Amino acid sequence: MACRFEFEMNNRTVTVETGKVARQANGAVVLRSGKTVILATAVMDDKPIEEHFLPLTVQYIEKSYAAGKIPGGFVKRETKPGDFETLTSRLIDRSLRPLFPKGFFNPVQITVMLLSVGEEADLQSLALDAASAALFISDIPVSQCVAGVRIGRKDGEFVINPTLDALEEGTLDLFVSGTKEDLLMIEMRAIGTVDVEIEPTVAVDPMMDPMLADEIIQIPHVNELKEEELVEAIELAQKAITLAASEYEKVYAEAAKPKKDVPLFEEKADPSIVTYVKEFYMDEINRALDGMAKSERGTEIKAIVEQVRGDEIARTEEWTDDQIKRAVGEVKRERVRAMILEEGRRADGRSPKDVRPITIETNLLPSVHGSCLFTRGETQALVTCTLGNRQDAQMFERITGKSASYEEFMVHYNFPGFSVGEASRIGPPGRRELGHGNLAKRALEPTLDKTELDAIIRLVSEILESNGSSSMATVCGGSLALKAAAVPVLKLVAGVAMGLVMEDDKYAILTDIMGLEDHDGDMDFKVAGSEDGITALQMDIKLGGISLDLLKEALEQAKEARLHILGIMDEAAKAIEVNEEVLPSSEVFHVSPHKIVDIIGQAGKTIREIIEKFEVNIDLDKKQGEVKVTGPSKAKVKAACDHIKGIVEGGGAKKEIPQFEIDKPMMGKVKKLVDFGAFVELPGGVDGLLHISKISRGRIAHPSDLLHEGQEIEVVVKSQKGHKISLELAKPLD
Known part of the structure; x- marks a missing residue:
C-alpha cells in the first residue's frame, strides 16, 4: 500500500513515501526535504546465524549524480565509501542497534542511498530518520522509531537543526539520537573560531593591508562548552527527539507491516551451569579478572571454559561450548558489577573515581617533527605530528560542495592486533579506526591558533597497547605532539572515558574505564576538553536511557579526571625540547613592492638560485610586497631571508635596520x-x-x-x- 506522510517540526519540513519503490525489501521509504531525496531500505534474512550476536550491517551511500556530478578519477563509478559515508553509516548503526530485541540473531541489512541533494541538507540527520522509518514500517520485529536532532549555538542561543552555514558560523555542533523515551547516542564538537577586534580609528581590511597588523588586536579563544551548558543543550535535544519520534510512530503505524514471528534465542545462561561455575570456579574467575584488568585479550576466560568443558559433569550433562561460555561470562559479569556496586572497588583495585597511572615522553623520535608516547595504565598511544605545506592538504569532495575542499588538519588512528596481543593482519582502517580518529580530531581542532598557524598538520596515533579508551589516549598524546612540534596551540586538551554500572536503584560512575568495564558496563562515555570546558564528546548508552541528573554527575566526575590528567600533561609540556633542526619553518616579511623584481632577477635567475642554494620555497606577492619563505629547517629559512633582504637593500648583504624613536618627527x-x-x-x-x-x-x-x-x-x-x-x-x- 502506497502512503505519503508530511512532517513539519524542529525547524524542518520532511515528506516520507512508502510502497512506491523497492517493494521487494522488508521495508523501504523515500524521504524528501527540500531538494534532498533519500532512499532507505531494510532487509532481513529468514534464517538466524549460529553465532550469538546481532549481524546488523548499515551502509550509507552517496551517489554522485545526486549533485549532478560524475565521479572523478580513472574509474567513473562510485567505489569505496568516503570518510563521511563511513562515519554516517556508523552513526546510524549506533542509533538503531539498541532497538532490536535481545536474542535476535537474523542478519539485517539497512541501506541508505542519497539520490538527490540540496546544499543546506543535514544528511546525517535525514539519513538516520529515513533508516529508522524503513525499519519501523518493515516486518522486522522493531517497534520503535528513532529521531536525530542537531543542536547549534550562535550568539549564545541554542538552535535546533540549523542550516549547515549557520552551524559552521556558530560555536557548537551537537548531534543526539533517541526514541520518544530514551537517549541512545550523543556526539558533540566545539567549533573553534577566532575573534578579531579592530581599533575604531583603523577602518581597514587586515587581509588587504598586512602592514597594519600591529594595529589590529586579535583575540583567539577556544569555544568550549561548560558542563551545565551541555546538559541544557541535551535537554533541548531530548524534547525535540521525543516530539519527532512520537509523531513518527503515530503516523507510520498506518503503513507498518505486521511483524514477523522471529525466534528469539535465550541469552541468559543455564542456571545449573552458572551455579556449578560459582561453586567450583570462583577462585579462577577472580584470577581471570585480575588478568583482564591488564589486557583486553580475555584469554583467561577462554582457559576457564576449557577447564569446565573437561569436567565429567559437563560430559555427562552434554553441556555445549556455547552454554559453558555463556555461564562463565555471566558469572564474570556479575562479579565485576558486584565488586563495583557492593565493595566500591574495581578489578584492578581502583576506586570508581581513580585514573590509572600516567607516564608521558615527548620528542622521543629524533627525525619526527613532534612525537609523544602517552601511557595510561595498559593503554599506550604513540602520536606523531608532521607539518607540511599547502600542497600536502588532503583533497576531498563533499556531495554538497561545488568544488573540491582541502583538509588542513588530519588525525589518523591505527589499531594493530598486537596492541591486544592478537596475531591479526594489519589492513586499511575500518569504521572503528575512522571513528576514533574523527573523535580525536573534533577534540583537538578547536585549540589550534589559526591566526598563527601556517602549516598543514597530520597527526598519526599508533596504538601500541590497548586496555580501554585508546581514542582518549590519542587525544592526550595528540595535544602534546602538537606542542612538541611547536604548533601554536591555545590550550592543552585531555580526554577520559567514563562508564556506568547500574542495578535497580544502585549505580556507580566509573572514571577511566578499562576494556573489561566497557564490555560489562551500561554506558560508554568519552569526554575531551581543556581546563575550561568540553571540546568533544561521544556517548553510547546501553541500558536504554539515562537521566539528565545522572548525566550531569557523570560530566562533573569526568571534569575532575580531565583536570587531573591536564595537570600531568602540563608538567610534560613544560619539559618539551623542540626538535628545531628537523622542524620546517616559514617567515613572512614585507618589502617595497617595486623591489620584488630584484628578488626575481632577470628571467627568474635570482630567485631560482636562492631556492637551490638554501633549499627553500619562496612565494611573492607583487602587489603588497609580501615575501614568504618556507623550508625544511629554521636555519635555512633564516639564511634565505637574510640573503633576500640583502638583495633588496643592495650590496648583497643585510643592512642594519635603524631603531627609530616613536613619535619623533x-x-x-x-x-x-x-x-x-x-x-x-x-x-x-x-x-x-x-x-x-x-x-x-x-x-x-x-x-x-x-x-x-x-x-x-x-x-x-x-x-x-x-x-x-x-x-x-x-x-x-x-
Whole structure:
C-alpha cells in the first residue's frame, strides 16, 4: 500500500513515501526535504546465524549524480565509501542497534542511498530518520522509531537543526539520537573560531593591508562548552527527539507491516551451569579478572571454559561450548558489577573515581617533527605530528560542495592486533579506526591558533597497547605532539572515558574505564576538553536511557579526571625540547613592492638560485610586497631571508635596520604610491608605510590625490617591528 506522510517540526519540513519503490525489501521509504531525496531500505534474512550476536550491517551511500556530478578519477563509478559515508553509516548503526530485541540473531541489512541533494541538507540527520522509518514500517520485529536532532549555538542561543552555514558560523555542533523515551547516542564538537577586534580609528581590511597588523588586536579563544551548558543543550535535544519520534510512530503505524514471528534465542545462561561455575570456579574467575584488568585479550576466560568443558559433569550433562561460555561470562559479569556496586572497588583495585597511572615522553623520535608516547595504565598511544605545506592538504569532495575542499588538519588512528596481543593482519582502517580518529580530531581542532598557524598538520596515533579508551589516549598524546612540534596551540586538551554500572536503584560512575568495564558496563562515555570546558564528546548508552541528573554527575566526575590528567600533561609540556633542526619553518616579511623584481632577477635567475642554494620555497606577492619563505629547517629559512633582504637593500648583504624613536618627527621621501597608502623612505634607507587613513582626515579615493612620488614629507613612526614600520604624518597635509 502506497502512503505519503508530511512532517513539519524542529525547524524542518520532511515528506516520507512508502510502497512506491523497492517493494521487494522488508521495508523501504523515500524521504524528501527540500531538494534532498533519500532512499532507505531494510532487509532481513529468514534464517538466524549460529553465532550469538546481532549481524546488523548499515551502509550509507552517496551517489554522485545526486549533485549532478560524475565521479572523478580513472574509474567513473562510485567505489569505496568516503570518510563521511563511513562515519554516517556508523552513526546510524549506533542509533538503531539498541532497538532490536535481545536474542535476535537474523542478519539485517539497512541501506541508505542519497539520490538527490540540496546544499543546506543535514544528511546525517535525514539519513538516520529515513533508516529508522524503513525499519519501523518493515516486518522486522522493531517497534520503535528513532529521531536525530542537531543542536547549534550562535550568539549564545541554542538552535535546533540549523542550516549547515549557520552551524559552521556558530560555536557548537551537537548531534543526539533517541526514541520518544530514551537517549541512545550523543556526539558533540566545539567549533573553534577566532575573534578579531579592530581599533575604531583603523577602518581597514587586515587581509588587504598586512602592514597594519600591529594595529589590529586579535583575540583567539577556544569555544568550549561548560558542563551545565551541555546538559541544557541535551535537554533541548531530548524534547525535540521525543516530539519527532512520537509523531513518527503515530503516523507510520498506518503503513507498518505486521511483524514477523522471529525466534528469539535465550541469552541468559543455564542456571545449573552458572551455579556449578560459582561453586567450583570462583577462585579462577577472580584470577581471570585480575588478568583482564591488564589486557583486553580475555584469554583467561577462554582457559576457564576449557577447564569446565573437561569436567565429567559437563560430559555427562552434554553441556555445549556455547552454554559453558555463556555461564562463565555471566558469572564474570556479575562479579565485576558486584565488586563495583557492593565493595566500591574495581578489578584492578581502583576506586570508581581513580585514573590509572600516567607516564608521558615527548620528542622521543629524533627525525619526527613532534612525537609523544602517552601511557595510561595498559593503554599506550604513540602520536606523531608532521607539518607540511599547502600542497600536502588532503583533497576531498563533499556531495554538497561545488568544488573540491582541502583538509588542513588530519588525525589518523591505527589499531594493530598486537596492541591486544592478537596475531591479526594489519589492513586499511575500518569504521572503528575512522571513528576514533574523527573523535580525536573534533577534540583537538578547536585549540589550534589559526591566526598563527601556517602549516598543514597530520597527526598519526599508533596504538601500541590497548586496555580501554585508546581514542582518549590519542587525544592526550595528540595535544602534546602538537606542542612538541611547536604548533601554536591555545590550550592543552585531555580526554577520559567514563562508564556506568547500574542495578535497580544502585549505580556507580566509573572514571577511566578499562576494556573489561566497557564490555560489562551500561554506558560508554568519552569526554575531551581543556581546563575550561568540553571540546568533544561521544556517548553510547546501553541500558536504554539515562537521566539528565545522572548525566550531569557523570560530566562533573569526568571534569575532575580531565583536570587531573591536564595537570600531568602540563608538567610534560613544560619539559618539551623542540626538535628545531628537523622542524620546517616559514617567515613572512614585507618589502617595497617595486623591489620584488630584484628578488626575481632577470628571467627568474635570482630567485631560482636562492631556492637551490638554501633549499627553500619562496612565494611573492607583487602587489603588497609580501615575501614568504618556507623550508625544511629554521636555519635555512633564516639564511634565505637574510640573503633576500640583502638583495633588496643592495650590496648583497643585510643592512642594519635603524631603531627609530616613536613619535619623533623626521623627513621622509615618498617612494611608491599604492591603493592602500604610500611607502616612504626614511633616514637609513628603510621604508615605512603611511596608510591612506593617515594621509587625510577626510576620505580620499587614492593617495595620489594629495601625494606624489619623490615628495618630501614630515612623518613620525608609530610602531616598528624589524622591517615593518607604521607611519603617521607629523602635521596634516590639508
